[in-house]
Amino acid sequence: MHAILATIGTDGDVFPYLGLGARLRARGHRVTLATHEPFRALASDHGFAFQSLVTSEETHAFLNNPDTWHPIKGPGFLARWGAGLIARQYALLAELASDEDAVFAASPGVFAARLVQEKLSRPLATVLLQPWMIPSMFAPPIMPGGLTLPRWAPRPLGNLYWRAVDAVGAFLISGPLHRVRTALGLPPVRRIFQWWLSPQRVLGLFPDWYGMPQSDWPPQLRMTGFPLYDGQPRGGLSPDVRTFCLEGMPPVAFTFGTGMMHGACLFHAAIDACRILGVRGLILTKYGHQLPTSLPSFVRHCEFAPFQELFSHCAVVVHHGGIGTVATALATGTPQLILPLAFDQRDNAMRVKRLGAGDRLSPSRRDGASIAKALAGLMTLEAREKCRLAAAQFGSDDAMDVAVRWLEELAPQ
Template sequence: MHAILATVGTDGDVFPHLGLGAVLRTRGHRVTVAAPEPYRARAEALGLAFASLVTTAEVGQMLAHPDLFHPLRSGRMMARWGAPMIPRQYELLVRLACEPESVLVTNPGVLAGRLVQEKVRCPTASLLLQPGLIPSSISPPQMVGGLTIPSWFPYPLRSLYWLALDAAGYWLVARSLNSVRATLGLAPVRRVFRWWWSTDLVIGLFPDWFAEPQPDWPPQLRLAGFGRFDGTRNELPEDVRTFCEAGSPPIAFTLGTGMTHAKGFFRAAVAACEKLGGRGLLLTKYPEQLPARLPPTVRHCGFAPFRALLPLCGAVVHHGGVGTTAAALESGCSQLVLPLAWDQPDNAARITRLGVGVALGARQRTAGHMASALARLMTQKVRTRCHEVAVQARGDNGFEVAAGWIEELARNKS
């Protein structure tokens, strides 16, 4: 089998495809990762072939845009950024998919992948990382910008909400998508957020205790559980380990690998540590975002595998990305979530319901707010609950389960 794993985005979007690719390779399959160019070295280090879906310059443009994590403008920004790439991404993926015994596994946001499935009938699975993308009227996800369906809203009318969301999707991206479809002899699409799921298989890379399946979910959706891959072989830099073990467990602070506008967040993080009399670890690839001088109780780390780091931490303050969320759940680390956009409010709500963390609103991001929330989290009651959930989270590796389903898809479609 030749598995083609296609995705765009940052570490949280790409690492699951790399982790799944590594598992598929150990099971004897040929794997090509189609992803942004900056991930070439990581893929090749795992023995995976690589094809570039997004150039390094285009990634830089995306990360530098101030609307990337805006609760309302982020969708429009990403649509304008990504729509012009659809034709060339289709050409790349269809060339790979026409090779013998190929199976395509795509992030739903890679619209070119669904075009390939329709045009050349390549067996295709959508890899869904977060439940917040599922348009359920029975159990609606928490949406950005206060746009969540309220609990009192009559159920028969909830379908109108999703129609409105699809109308927005049509305005944002379907017109560009349909111009490409016309050149391929395919009929136009109107409800993009229903169409973008593979009709063969949708693999949810999260467990049912994190998001209970609902009767109105896509019938082809199966839940594999969380995958475990942090971009490396889980080796923690020795200087980071030494710092973590040199005193009380530090608090880890991150807004994700794609955040390039976090100066205020890191200033507040340092001040929150000082208010608590605690230690902190600031995680960012962009050190220019940090205060000019850090106190001796706070240090910077450019990158650390979370499943190695978070068991050594007293808590983690983060944006609510599902990768950070899963790693913290498995590590038994309490979570303070500051959701910004995308699926992050939904993940934050699930963390809160599990009793392993709390979330702060957009106007609750000061050092005082963070220190107060962290003080509530770092109690024996919360630590006990985190350890209980960690036992659940350390179950089957979702990548192994997903790999078996992909092999099954390939056999059934051959």
């Protein structure tokens, strides 16, 4: 089987595909990773072929725009940014589809993969990293900007709500998508957020205790559990980070997303919170320009660290609510303080709080004093015990192995 793994986004969006690819390759399959150009080196380190869906310049334009992480403007900006790439991405994926044993596993945001399935009849599994991506009237996901469908809403109102969501998606995306479909001889799409899910298979890379299946979820959905993978085929914590973690009381880790380039206010508030509480902090960001030119002695900066190893040395992790960070903190039993920004992050924060594994702060409570107060409530034995109970729910199942076997079922015989 030639597994073609296609996704867009930041580390948390790409690392699960690296993990899937590593497991597929170990089982004797060929693997091609199709994503942003900056991930080419990681693909090579894993022994994958690589195709660039997004150039480095396009990636920078996406991350450098402050609207990317705005709760209302973000989805619209991302949709318009991605829509312009559909035609080029289709040509690239269609060429890969010439292999008769090709099987695609793709994010729903890679519209080109769904077009390849429809036009060229190649197998496709849509990969959902979080339950927020699934429309439901019975368990509606928490939407940014207070636009969540109320749970008490009657069915006719729920139907109208999700049709309105489809209409907004069509307004943002349908122009470029329709032009490509017309050129391919395909009919127009009516319900875009139903169409973008493969009718063959949808893989939910999360467990049922995190996202309970609903009767109105897609019947082709198969859940695997959280596929934890830090993106690195080898190596662990750097010696300086390990030394910092072990030379005193466990630090508080602060990360607001590997793609965050506009988090200066958050990082400054994090440093203030550490000063108020008298605790040590470890700040993770690739973009050091967001930090003060001189950090206090109780704070360290690190561009990258493997979360599974790091979080086991941390008292609390303060983060934006990305699903990869959420899953790793749950697995390591590390309390979480979530400061959600956009997309699925408010929904993830709500689920963590319901599990008793952390807390969340609204946008109006993100100063140093508010963060310090919330951290104090999580740095207790009671909070740690609740997180231990959440971690115990992971069990012994290998989520990556489950996902790989569902993909293998799609392989042409």
